[in-house]
Amino acid sequence: MNLIIRLIVSTLAVLVAAHLIPGxxxxxxxxxxxxxxxxxxxxTFLKPVLQILALPITILTLGLFYFVINVLIIYLAAYLVSGFRVDGFIAALLFGFVVSVVSAILGMFLD
Known part of the structure; x- marks a missing residue:
C-alpha cells in the first residue's frame, strides 16, 4: 500500500513540476x-552506479556534479518515455528540484 501512495505522490510531483516549469x-x-x-x-538502479563512477569529479566540483547526474537521469527518462519532453539543461535541473521539493512536502503530510 505504501508503494502505491509513493507512486501517487511522485506522479503528482511530476505533474506539478511540468505545470510550473516551461520547457x-x-x-x-x-x-x-x-x-x-x-x-x-x-x-534506484542507475544513479548509485553513476555516483560511484563520478565520485572524483563530484569531489573536485564540491558536489555540484551531483546535479549533472540528476539532469542526466531526467534526460534518460525523457528519452525512454514518449509524451515526456524536457527542453534544456536548466529545465531539467529545475524539474528535478521541483519534483524533489513537492515529493518531500506531500510525503510529510502522508507520513
Missing part, C-alpha cells in the same frame, strides 16, 4: 505515472 511537457496523467515509475527505477 517540460507531460502529455497526460498516464504519462506522468510512467515518468514517476521510470524515474524511480533509474534513481
Amino acid at each position: 517540460v511537457v507531460v502529455a497526460n496523467f498516464t504519462t506522468a505515472v510512467v515518468v514517476a515509475i521510470v524515474l524511480g527505477i533509474l534513481n
